[in-house]
Amino acid sequence: MIEIRGTTTLVGLLGWPTSHSLSPPMHNAGFAALGLDWAYVPLPVPPDRLADAVRGVAAAGFAGANVTIPHKQAVITLCDELDEVARRAGSVNTLVFDGGRVLGSSTDGDAVVSRIEAGGRRALVLGAGGAALAVAEALERAGAAVTVASRRDSGWPPSAGGFDILVNATPLKEELVVAPHARLQVVDLAYLQDGRDTALVAAARAAGCEAVVDGLDVLLAQGAASFARWTGRAAPTAAMRAALRAARP
Template sequence: MISGRAMLAGVAGWPVAHSRSPRLHGTWIARHGLDAAYVPLAIPPGRFEECVRALALCGFRGMNVTLPHKEAAFALCDTLTPRARRAGAVNTLVFSGDSIAGDCTDGAGFLASLGEYDPRRGPAVLLGAGGAARAIAAALLDAGCPRVTLVNRSRARAEALAEALGGNIAVADAPPLEEAALLVNTTSLGMAGQPPLALDLSALPADAVVADIVYVPRETALLRAAAARGLRAVGGLGMLLHQAAPGFAAWFGVTPVVDEALEQAVAADIPLR
């Protein structure tokens, strides 16, 4: 039950019905016994700014932002964290009076999902060149990854991203798997309703890590192929959980914990395959 003083936040997207964020934040709210609510907000692309400013005026503490609004969120922020500026997109908004602050927690969430993996261990290969790829590539480079190689259907898009990020980042037409310590799928391939990602992993070193940011299903064909080779496979659910924690702390004043019980609660209605 919530009162008239309940703290409010939500997730904005179009569509947004598929989002697991309400279940995720709702689990944390219940765990900490907060007088709070986190709701899905279906906002059409052309109405994003006016809706966000109205919600801030109505007392919302902030919101998460998902497709297709991350670049629009970046544009309307009064202040941005350094990592949001580097990513060129925002997934977390914090309201304070008339001010809107923006952050991008995707890259940090991805690194946290890798557990004890050290990005300095070796080169990374990223499939895709969209917003998720930019956030993850920036986080890897900033954490000391010696080189990130982007592989994308549109080479021009990958080259533009590489130029924007700078540093030890390259573009290739085919994944240089033989040298990769980390392979990351940042595309929608393998997601429920999308074609599978068909990639021969035989050239990967025996100690390579394979990560897929897709979390529906929890076990993509890429992850199954990695496991069949004896490689460590990391699904996308961990990134979803870890990227959510900073926003929850900013809105509700409690730093939440990502643990197995939370993962089970969020994954309850996500198919394994």
């Protein structure tokens, strides 16, 4: 049980909805492992109240926040400053509140790139939201040739033929949109709370793909980077990983 006192430093998750997220138990386990009087709380915010919410948590003394669907692009206009990665990606998933200023950054893309070999590869990114933009930017920065496909495109669904990397940055979890082949490195940003593999991860494992990275791997990597931005401390990833496992039925 997390105890929140008058001395507790708060961070939160701005999204709509937030009930699906395993970020709260992951980050709270990290704070506990380092003996920090910090707490991470879900903050469900409908799109039309995002500006009020960002101003409110900053005014209330929060140290920062994560930003998730559907706010990663909309929150940009509410930031006083963007780091270079967020500016290039056009997406923000991490806020730091510093002296009344809202600082925006993105850890999504680098979390993906840290788990695969991207240089000189051809990558297909599925999605049109903030996470897809961040992943595409990071892959390009790492030397990959990137194609982004979304349901708004006339050629949907695309084929994985001719690609070396496949990244699902859509919310689709139980629908296999693109069939993987064995030569692919596959990354799925989505995850199922009940512990089952998503349809893409299951198909990638069955196909014997070169690498398979599931949504919890990505969540841990991006969360560890956010944790360090807020606290100035290296994230205790072993404790955070254990909390992710324990949080699933």
